[in-house]
Amino acid sequence: MGTVAVHGLCKSFGKVQALDGVTLDVPDGSFFVVLGPSGAGKTTTLRAIAGLEKLDAGSVHLDGRDATGDAPAARDLAMVFQSYALYPRHTAYENIASPLRARRCSSSEVAAAVEQMSSLLHIERLLQRRPAQLSGGEMQRVALARALVRRPRAFLMDEPLTNLDLKLRVEMRTELTRIHRSLGGTFVYVTNDQVEALSMADQVAVLKEGKVQQVGTPTEVYERPANQWVAGFVGSPPISLLACHAEGDRLVGAEGWTLPRPRWTTAEDGRPLLLGLRAEDLSVEQRGNASLSGELYGLEPLGDRTVVDVRVGTEILKVKARPTVTGTPGERLLVTVDLDRVHLFDAGTGLALSEAGR
Amino acid sequence: MGVSVDETVSTGPVRDHTPPARRLGGRGRSVLEVALLTALAVVMLFPVLWMIETSIKENRDVYAIPAKFFDFKVTMDHFKDVFFASGGGRSALSVSFLNSVVVAGVSTVLATVLGVPAAWAYSRFAVKAKKDQLFFILSTRFMPPVVVVIPIFLMYRQVGLFDTKLGLILIYTAFNVPFTIWMMKGFVDEVPAEYEDAAMLDGYTRLQAFWRFTLPLLVPGIAATAVFALIFSWNEFVFAIFLTSSDTVRTAPPAIAGLIGGTTVDWGLVAAASVVFALPVLVFAYLVRKHLVAGVTLGAVRR
Numbered sequence: 001m002g003t004v005a006v007h008g009l010c011k012s013f014g015k016v017q018a019l020d021g022v023t024l025d026v027p028d029g030s031f032f033v034v035l036g037p038s039g040a041g042k043t044t045t046l047r048a049i050a051g052l053e054k055l056d057a058g059s060v061h062l063d064g065r066d067a068t069g070d071a072p073a074a075r076d077l078a079m080v081f082q083s084y085a086l087y088p089r090h091t092a093y094e095n096i097a098s099p100l101r102a103r104r105c106s107s108s109e110v111a112a113a114v115e116q117m118s119s120l121l122h123i124e125r126l127l128q129r130r131p132a133q134l135s136g137g138e139m140q141r142v143a144l145a146r147a148l149v150r151r152p153r154a155f156l157m158d159e160p161l162t163n164l165d166l167k168l169r170v171e172m173r174t175e176l177t178r179i180h181r182s183l184g185g186t187f188v189y190v191t192n193d194q195v196e197a198l199s200m201a202d203q204v205a206v207l208k209e210g211k212v213q214q215v216g217t218p219t220e221v222y223e224r225p226a227n228q229w230v231a232g233f234v235g236s237p238p239i240s241l242l243a244c245h246a247e248g249d250r251l252v253g254a255e256g257w258t259l260p261r262p263r264w265t266t267a268e269d270g271r272p273l274l275l276g277l278r279a280e281d282l283s284v285e286q287r288g289n290a291s292l293s294g295e296l297y298g299l300e301p302l303g304d305r306t307v308v309d310v311r312v313g314t315e316i317l318k319v320k321a322r323p324t325v326t327g328t329p330g331e332r333l334l335v336t337v338d339l340d341r342v343h344l345f346d347a348g349t350g351l352a353l354s355e356a357g358r
Numbered sequence: 359m360g361v362s363v364d365e366t367v368s369t370g371p372v373r374d375h376t377p378p379a380r381r382l383g384g385r386g387r388s389v390l391e392v393a394l395l396t397a398l399a400v401v402m403l404f405p406v407l408w409m410i411e412t413s414i415k416e417n418r419d420v421y422a423i424p425a426k427f428f429d430f431k432v433t434m435d436h437f438k439d440v441f442f443a444s445g446g447g448r449s450a451l452s453v454s455f456l457n458s459v460v461v462a463g464v465s466t467v468l469a470t471v472l473g474v475p476a477a478w479a480y481s482r483f484a485v486k487a488k489k490d491q492l493f494f495i496l497s498t499r500f501m502p503p504v505v506v507v508i509p510i511f512l513m514y515r516q517v518g519l520f521d522t523k524l525g526l527i528l529i530y531t532a533f534n535v536p537f538t539i540w541m542m543k544g545f546v547d548e549v550p551a552e553y554e555d556a557a558m559l560d561g562y563t564r565l566q567a568f569w570r571f572t573l574p575l576l577v578p579g580i581a582a583t584a585v586f587a588l589i590f591s592w593n594e595f596v597f598a599i600f601l602t603s604s605d606t607v608r609t610a611p612p613a614i615a616g617l618i619g620g621t622t623v624d625w626g627l628v629a630a631a632s633v634v635f636a637l638p639v640l641v642f643a644y645l646v647r648k649h650l651v652a653g654v655t656l657g658a659v660r661r
Contacts, residue, residue: 052555054484072558079559085552087571102561146560156559 002063002153002186003028009048009058011041011210018044020210022058026154027203031180031187035197036207037233042190043082045207046156049188051075062153073102078147079156082163084139086131086146093127096145103150117145120179137168148179154186161196173199194234198222206230228350231276231343237300237307237318240282242275243347251275255313259290262339267346267353274350276343279320283336284308290339292317296331310335412629413437420626436630450605451631454613459638461523461609462591465530469587472531473538474580478568480539481546482554492543495536503533503596511600521603529597534587541586545579546572581649589639610635 004026011019019041026032034042047053049060051072059068067075078099086095093114094101100110118124121141131139140160147155160176161169177200180187191197197204198218206213206221214226225231231239243254246267251259253275267273294312301323308319310333319335327333344353411427412420419430443449480488510529511520519525549572557567599612608616614631617624643650 047555050555050559052558071563072555073561073563077559079556081552081556083550083552085550085556087553087556089574098557099560102557102566146556 003061004032004049004154004186004188005061005064006045006049007059007061009045009060010056011044011048011053012056017210019048019055019058022207022210022212024205024212024215026186026188029184029186030202031177031189031200032203032205033197033201034188034190034205034207035192035194035234037192039209040192040207041210042192042207043158044210046079046158046188046190049154050077050079050156076153077156078150078152078154080143080147080158080160082159084131084143084163086134086139086142088131091128091130092123092134092142095131095142096127096149098146099150113149114145117149120148120182121145121175136163136165137172140164140168140172144176144179148183151185154188157187157189159191160189161191162193169196176200194236198234206233208233224352225276225343226352228274228276228345228352231345231352235278237279237320239343240277240279240315240317241345242277242312242315242317244273244275245270246273253292253313255315257292257312259292259337260339262342262344265344265353267344272347273353274345274347276345277317277337278341278343279307279318281338281341282317282319283338284310284319284321284325284333285336289337291334291336293332293334296327296329296333298329299325299327308333409629409632412625413633414630415626417624417626436624436626437634439624439627440630440634451610451613451617451627453606454608454610455634457523457607458592458610458635461526461530462588465527465534465591466584466588468527468531469534469538470580470584473535473583474542474573474576475568476535477539477542478546478572481543482551492540495539498536499533503594507596507600510597514601520601521607523607525601526598526607526609529601530591530594533594534590537590538583538587541583542576542579545576545583548579549575578649581646585643585646585650588642592639 005024007023009019009022010017022041022045024032024034024045034045036042044053048055048058051060051067051070051074055068059066061067062075062077086092087098090098096114096117097110100113105113114127115124118127121144123138123141123145126134126138126142131142134142140163144160147157161172164172173196176189180200189196189200198221201218203215204218204221205215206226208229213230214221216224221230221234225234225239228241232241242257244251246252246261246265246269248269249261251261251273253259259275292310292312294310294317297309297311297316300307300309304323306321306323306325308321308325308327310317310319312335317335345351346353411430413436414432414434415426416431416433416435419426422430439449439451441449441452479485480492485491514520514525519528553571553575554564554567557571558564562570593611594609595611595615598609599615602608602612605613610631614628614635617628617631
């Protein structure tokens with residue numbers, strides 16, 4: 001049991017509107033990721049759920065019960081902070097034990113729980129050290145253990161992996177997924193890293209400037225971005241967006257190119273649109289069912305693949321290619337497009353066109 | 359020191375000239391420095407030295423002309439006079455020392471107990487017009503005591519606080535609380551609020567979080583602040599002389615000042631009383647010196 005629901009959260013800090021009507025529904029037992037760039041209001045959302053932030057408007061429901069005004073201690077939640085917030089004068093053991101001590105558990109219960117957590121997270125030999133004697137990765141594990149040592153309604157995690165180096169981050173990603181599977185429980189996880197979001201989440205909420213842009217599974221968010229901004233934020237290399245409009249059965253680009261119009265589009269002729277093309281749906285090696293011509297602008301070899309920058313008029317398309325691809329800048333290229341997988345957005349509102357017919 | 363520097367920076371001829379010049383300049387400067395510092399130290403420390411000397415000189419030597427620096431008879435009589443009356447029993451001076459201890463001690467404790475939580479609140483919570491409030495709190499210290507002592511004297515007489523230890527304690531507390539709030543707010547700001555956030559999620563109340571997790575980290579700051587407050591209360595003269603009249607209430611500074619005046623001045627007694635008066639603060643500051651340094655440099659070493 002552990003559902004978290006927030007409704008219409010509003011919070012401003014001075015003139016900055018951090019949250020502007022955030023509504024989220026976190027189902028019981030899910031790994032729910034709140035994704036957004038810095039300043040999107042992710043952390044404020046999490047702190048509002050935890051009861052650490054006084055709201056201007058909106059409500060927080062835990063297990064269906066209104067907990068809006070409750071003190072943090074009364075909410076039965078656990079949280080991992082971005083800075084870890086380990087108590088500097090306490091040993092790792094006492095840090096992990098703290099939530100149990102606050103609930104006046106007997107020392108044998110505490111010892112058993114701490115032991116179980118430290119073996120789950122492989123930190124048995126660190127228990128007698130103080131935070132100052134721990135590395136970043138070790139502090140992270142201790143902070144995680146402190147949160148997991150209890151079985152609260154939900155676990156809140158505020159960018160717990162951000163301060164780790166890349167290798168450790170990838171490792172902990174798998175580890176967290178493993179922990180979620182083995183312990184169960186509801187995880188609300190905040191990050192600005194779309195890879196974390198796509199790889200770990202059951203559900204992703206994309207946040208921008210205090211507003212929820214889209215909620216869905218990682219696949220939905222990636223394959224059916226609700227608007228131009230989500231399309232651009234999720235995915236690496238970023239989606240290429242070309243200005244165009246429909247004309248009969250053709251899409252005509254502002255740069256003069258034409259492509260067959262996808263059958264499912266409902267846009268009337270002449271309405272300004274943006275054509276969204278993901279790098280993996282484009283090719284410089286002749287596949288797909290339509291093509292654009294441009295010139296080679298640059299190559300970004302990334303080891304397992306190479307991103308080819310192709311200039312079409314004044315716009316740059318990012319195309320995913322095999323690592324062996326070569327070329328010289330300025331060279332003419334034909335980019336083929338997988339028309340079944342393109343995205344269309346209204347250029348004015350940025351909203352995705354209905355894909356009901358797809 | 360110069361080997362690697364010389365090798366990398368210069369060749370033969372330059373080496374011939376610079377090192378002697380540098381050494382000479384260095385020696386010249388250090389001689390001047392030592393001379394100046396010695397002169398300064400003598401000027402600064404002579405009164406202290408003279409006070410200590412006078413306190414252990416026999417009266418004959420105290421008034422000797424020319425003054426005796428070295429060959430005087432040592433006596434502890436003046437110190438005895440500080441604590442015991444000539445006819446036996448406690449002297450008025452010893453009572454005043456006791457009053458000073460009570461007044462300074464209680465007012466420091468009160469200022470700390472009131473000021474530390476206030477500083478925490480100003481640091482942690484969104485208080486309306488916080489800056490204005492803090493400025494207002496500080497502004498109570500803008501007025502020199504001499505300026506406000508007359509109205510306070512009149513008010514104290516009305517409410518019966520004149521010539522009471524409680525009256526002095528209250529006025530010193532009132533002076534120390536703003537100082538404590540301002541100084542402690544800096545220390546509280548240095549302690550990340552996330553420790554308390556984490557503690558509250560662990561299941562503690564806000565006050566428990568403050569008490570168990572933030573307060574222990576503030577101890578160096580509290581020690582530093584309390585020492586300053588204690589020194590203020592201990593040394594305070596203006597309020598003490600205006601707001602007290604009887605020997606049973608008077609604190610040490612006006613009591614010592616009262617020894618000077620009349621037809622003859624017992625300088626030996628004045629010096630001995632001054633030594634006794636200076637000691638507690640020195641000892642206290644020495645005991646908490648680690649905290650003092652840690653407190654004063656807290657901001658510098660933390661991050």
